Amino acid sequence: MRVTSRRDAAFGSRHDCDLDAFAALVEQPTDPADYPLATRITQGVPTYDAAPLAHGPTGDTEHRTALRAELAAALVDGPGIVLLEGAVPPAAVDRASQVFWDLIAAQRAQGGLAGDHFAKPGANDRVWNALEKLAVADPDTFIDYHRSDAVAVACEAWLGPRYQLTEQVNVVNPGGEAQHPHRDYHMGFLTDDEAERFPLQAHRLSPLLTLQGAIAHCDMGTETGPTMYLPHSHKYELGYLAWRRPEFIEYFAQHRVQLPLRTGDAVFFSPAMFHAAGHNRTADVHRIANLLQISSAFGRATEAVDRARMVNAVYPTLRSRVASGLDRAAAANVVASCAEGYAFPTNLDRDQPVDGLAPPSQADLMNRALDEDWPPEQLRQELDQHGERHRSAVGEDDWYRLADAVRAAGTRRAGAELLDAGTVPVGGGIGQPGRRGITVDEMLAEARDGIRRFGPAELAAALETGAGSAPDDQPLVIDIRDRDDRERTGMIPGSISIPLLVLEWRCDPASGATNPAVKSLDQRVVTVCNEGYTSSFAAASLKRLGFEHVADLEGGVEGWGAAGLPLVQPSPPA
Known part of the structure; x- marks a missing residue:
C-alpha cells in the first residue's frame, strides 16, 4: 500500500499515521475461496487440520507444495495469520512441558525470576532459550516435538529453507495482565525516534526476515487470555510507527480477535501483525505456550543459541531413531530445528568455498552424518573443525605479530618469516605458538585435580560393602546422562539419575530443589557418564559447590559394563 501523506518519499513519520487508512485495510474480509485447503475460517483466520503432518511428512509432495503456497499467500497478502490445529502431537507437547516445568522450578528455587519486555519478573514464568535446553535435557522428546512437518511447512512458506529456529516458553499465571498491542521483529524493538531513521523499505523488509509462532502447551479457552490478533494489520506500511x-x-x-487453542495447536503470523497476549482471568490455569521466532537464513535471530551443542546432544538419538525406522524427511525437519543451516558468516581465510559458492553448513554436516551413518564422535570432530574454521583469526597473537612485522619490515618479508616459522594460519590452521587459553585436555586435567577416580571393580566393592574413605557410608552414584543413553546401556544398580543440565540445582542443599537422595555436603558422591570424561567435569562442579568427597568412574558406564558388572534398565518416567 501507499502512505496517505509523507514529508519524504523514502522515510515515514509517526505524524503520517492515518487511522482511516489503517481501518480500510484491517476491515477487509477473509474470503474462504482463497484458501481451499483450509477446513474453515475462524474469526478471519484460515484454519487447517495439521494433525496428519504432526509426525512428519506424509509423502504427498503435491499437497505439501500446495499447502506451502497457500500458507505463504495467507501470511503475505491475506490476513497475515494462520491456525494449524494439531500441528505437534499432544503427547510430545506434554513431555516437553514436563521438562520446562522442571526448569521453571529450578529457576524459582535459585531465586531467578525471568522477566521480559512486557511483564515484570514474577508476573510470568519464562524459559529463555527453551530450544537448546530441551535438546540437551531430553533429545528424544526434542525429536518427537520438532519432527512435525506442519511447523516445517509454515516456516518454509514464509522464509524458505535453512531457517533459524529459536524458542522461549512463556507461562502467564492466573490473573496475569494483558499486554499492550504491539509489533515485533525487528523494527518493533526500536523507539519511534529510532524507527523513523530507517527508510520505509527497511520497515517493509523487517517483518519478512522473521516468522512468529506459538505452540499451545495447554488447552486455552478465551478466559485464559490467549493472544489477541488484528488480522490484516500487517499490511499497514507505517505500522511500526x-x-x-x-x-x-x-x-x-475494539476489533481484535482471540483464538481458543488446544494442546498441540500452532499459530503462525507476521511480526508486523498488531498482537497482544490476553488477560488470564482464571484462578487456576497457568497458560503455557512455546513462543517461536523463526529467522531467515539471511537475517538475525534475537537469541544466542549454541547450535553445535544442540547437534551433538540430539544426533546420537536421532541416528538411532533413523536406524529404527524414523522417516528421513522427518529427521530432516529435526536437523533444520537445531543445526545452523547457512554457511555464512565464516572466516574465508580458513573456510574457503572451494567446491561451490558456499562452504558446508552445520545442517549439511548433520544430514551427511545421518546419510552416511557417522558415529557421534566423528560428527563432533567435524563440528569442532567447522567451528574453528568459522572463528576469526584477527585476534590471534600470530596476526598481531604479522602486523607488527609488516610495519617494521614490509609485507612480503614479514609474511615469509612467519610462514617459515609455521605460526601463520594456512589452509585452516592456527599455529600453536600464538594460541591463547588452554586445551580441553588441560581443562580435563584441572577438573580431575583433587577428585578421586574409581575403577569399575573398586566402585563395585565400595557399593557392596560401603567401605572407603571417611565418612564411612555407601557412595551415592549419580548418573548424569540423558534418558536415551540410560535406556540404551542401562544404569548401575542403586544409582540415581540427575541429568547434567540440572546437576547443580538438584545437588545443592541450599537450592530448594535438591534431590531427596542428596543428604549433605559430607556425603560421598560418584558421578558417572558414558565413558568417564564428562563425569570428571561434573564431579569438579560438585566440588565447587562444597562437596568434600566427590569422585567419578573411570571408563564410565561403558567401562562398567565391559568389566562384566551388572546393569539395570531405568525405571519408566512417572
Whole structure:
C-alpha cells in the first residue's frame, strides 16, 4: 500500500499515521475461496487440520507444495495469520512441558525470576532459550516435538529453507495482565525516534526476515487470555510507527480477535501483525505456550543459541531413531530445528568455498552424518573443525605479530618469516605458538585435580560393602546422562539419575530443589557418564559447590559394563 501523506518519499513519520487508512485495510474480509485447503475460517483466520503432518511428512509432495503456497499467500497478502490445529502431537507437547516445568522450578528455587519486555519478573514464568535446553535435557522428546512437518511447512512458506529456529516458553499465571498491542521483529524493538531513521523499505523488509509462532502447551479457552490478533494489520506500511499511538491502541481493543487453542495447536503470523497476549482471568490455569521466532537464513535471530551443542546432544538419538525406522524427511525437519543451516558468516581465510559458492553448513554436516551413518564422535570432530574454521583469526597473537612485522619490515618479508616459522594460519590452521587459553585436555586435567577416580571393580566393592574413605557410608552414584543413553546401556544398580543440565540445582542443599537422595555436603558422591570424561567435569562442579568427597568412574558406564558388572534398565518416567 501507499502512505496517505509523507514529508519524504523514502522515510515515514509517526505524524503520517492515518487511522482511516489503517481501518480500510484491517476491515477487509477473509474470503474462504482463497484458501481451499483450509477446513474453515475462524474469526478471519484460515484454519487447517495439521494433525496428519504432526509426525512428519506424509509423502504427498503435491499437497505439501500446495499447502506451502497457500500458507505463504495467507501470511503475505491475506490476513497475515494462520491456525494449524494439531500441528505437534499432544503427547510430545506434554513431555516437553514436563521438562520446562522442571526448569521453571529450578529457576524459582535459585531465586531467578525471568522477566521480559512486557511483564515484570514474577508476573510470568519464562524459559529463555527453551530450544537448546530441551535438546540437551531430553533429545528424544526434542525429536518427537520438532519432527512435525506442519511447523516445517509454515516456516518454509514464509522464509524458505535453512531457517533459524529459536524458542522461549512463556507461562502467564492466573490473573496475569494483558499486554499492550504491539509489533515485533525487528523494527518493533526500536523507539519511534529510532524507527523513523530507517527508510520505509527497511520497515517493509523487517517483518519478512522473521516468522512468529506459538505452540499451545495447554488447552486455552478465551478466559485464559490467549493472544489477541488484528488480522490484516500487517499490511499497514507505517505500522511500526503507529502501534504506540492511543487511537490505534483503542482500535485494536475494539476489533481484535482471540483464538481458543488446544494442546498441540500452532499459530503462525507476521511480526508486523498488531498482537497482544490476553488477560488470564482464571484462578487456576497457568497458560503455557512455546513462543517461536523463526529467522531467515539471511537475517538475525534475537537469541544466542549454541547450535553445535544442540547437534551433538540430539544426533546420537536421532541416528538411532533413523536406524529404527524414523522417516528421513522427518529427521530432516529435526536437523533444520537445531543445526545452523547457512554457511555464512565464516572466516574465508580458513573456510574457503572451494567446491561451490558456499562452504558446508552445520545442517549439511548433520544430514551427511545421518546419510552416511557417522558415529557421534566423528560428527563432533567435524563440528569442532567447522567451528574453528568459522572463528576469526584477527585476534590471534600470530596476526598481531604479522602486523607488527609488516610495519617494521614490509609485507612480503614479514609474511615469509612467519610462514617459515609455521605460526601463520594456512589452509585452516592456527599455529600453536600464538594460541591463547588452554586445551580441553588441560581443562580435563584441572577438573580431575583433587577428585578421586574409581575403577569399575573398586566402585563395585565400595557399593557392596560401603567401605572407603571417611565418612564411612555407601557412595551415592549419580548418573548424569540423558534418558536415551540410560535406556540404551542401562544404569548401575542403586544409582540415581540427575541429568547434567540440572546437576547443580538438584545437588545443592541450599537450592530448594535438591534431590531427596542428596543428604549433605559430607556425603560421598560418584558421578558417572558414558565413558568417564564428562563425569570428571561434573564431579569438579560438585566440588565447587562444597562437596568434600566427590569422585567419578573411570571408563564410565561403558567401562562398567565391559568389566562384566551388572546393569539395570531405568525405571519408566512417572
